[in-house]
Amino acid sequence: MHRRDLPWRRRGCSPWGVLVSEVMLQQTPVARVEPVWHRWMERWPTPAALAGAPAGEAVRAWDRLGYPRRALRLHAAAGAVVERHGGRVPDGEEELRSLPGVGAYTAAAVAAFAFGRRTVVVDTNVRRVHARAVGGRALPAPALTAAETALAGRLLPADAPTAATWSVAVMELGALVCTARAPRCGSCPLVRRCAWVAAGSPPDDGPPRRGQAWEGTDRQCRGRLLQVLREAEGAVAGGRLRAVWPEELQRERCLDGLVADGLVEPLADGRYALPGSPR
DNA sequence: GACACGTGGCC
DNA sequence: TGGCCAAGTGT
Numbered sequence A: 001m002h003r004r005d006l007p008w009r010r011r012g013c014s015p016w017g018v019l020v021s022e023v024m025l026q027q028t029p030v031a032r033v034e035p036v037w038h039r040w041m042e043r044w045p046t047p048a049a050l051a052g053a054p055a056g057e058a059v060r061a062w063d064r065l066g067y068p069r070r071a072l073r074l075h076a077a078a079g080a081v082v083e084r085h086g087g088r089v090p091d092g093e094e095e096l097r098s099l100p101g102v103g104a105y106t107a108a109a110v111a112a113f114a115f116g117r118r119t120v121v122v123d124t125n126v127r128r129v130h131a132r133a134v135g136g137r138a139l140p141a142p143a144l145t146a147a148e149t150a151l152a153g154r155l156l157p158a159d160a161p162t163a164a165t166w167s168v169a170v171m172e173l174g175a176l177v178c179t180a181r182a183p184r185c186g187s188c189p190l191v192r193r194c195a196w197v198a199a200g201s202p203p204d205d206g207p208p209r210r211g212q213a214w215e216g217t218d219r220q221c222r223g224r225l226l227q228v229l230r231e232a233e234g235a236v237a238g239g240r241l242r243a244v245w246p247e248e249l250q251r252e253r254c255l256d257g258l259v260a261d262g263l264v265e266p267l268a269d270g271r272y273a274l275p276g277s278p279r
Numbered sequence B: 001g002a003c004a005c006g007t008g009g010c011c
Numbered sequence C: 001t002g003g004c005c006a007a008g009t010g011t
Helices: A015-024 A030-043 A047-051 A055-061 A069-085 A093-097 A104-115 A124-133 A146-155 A160-176 A218-231 A238-244 A248-261
Strands: none
Touching: A015 A030, A015 A069, A015 A104, A030 A055, A047 A069, A055 A069, A055 A218, A093 A104, A104 A160, A124 A146, A124 A160, A218 A238, A218 A248, A238 A248
């Protein structure tokens, strides 16, 4: 096995660094996260540092990682850490889980990888490895099931530090070898014991997966609008937004949605800006 | 439980 | 070439 030397997996990385990485990695590939994570940690090395910055600056620094509401939630999580935990990232799954943007996976991951706690870490990689090696299926079900969590719990080593290492290893296996498309079974340490390989590597028998529509969607529209705001120094006039999305009805709906989400702030003079950013 | 939510790279 | 996929969460 090859364990990647990722900055948030190094010994000296703070729990805050681990939390930032886990939120950034939600639905986003490692390669795109790395440079943004480095800039982020240099600028905001502690939860208090981020909490002291305007939310809009977090959105801007999020750059093109996608799903920018995560930046807003991370900013809110930093505030909650300062308010409720004295500025230290908590080490318990329950306290972590109560932070904005931290769900079951992220809470378990931070508890395990930042604090060495024995938690059941189940992400898409773990699910795929287990579906194949144990379940004999090409891909896991569309949504996480209680049975999958239970299985992951049974497979987890009893010793806490070993359990954390185990979780990293299974995730790395899923990310580098047991990949969704074109898995490298030839270099997999589990080939001999893989139920899916033993069954002849049958194709996925689940329901066809619906691809995410993109062209012309609200998501694309929101992305365009926010990109203009991110790249602008301060506030921008409505005309700048009109230019990147001419269709008025949809543009206004998306703008309203961005404002409702707290990603955009409408100014009294009719212009728009990232929330709290310098005018 | 289904849906909304960004972005870019890969085969 | 374009559908598929990437360390999910909140509603």
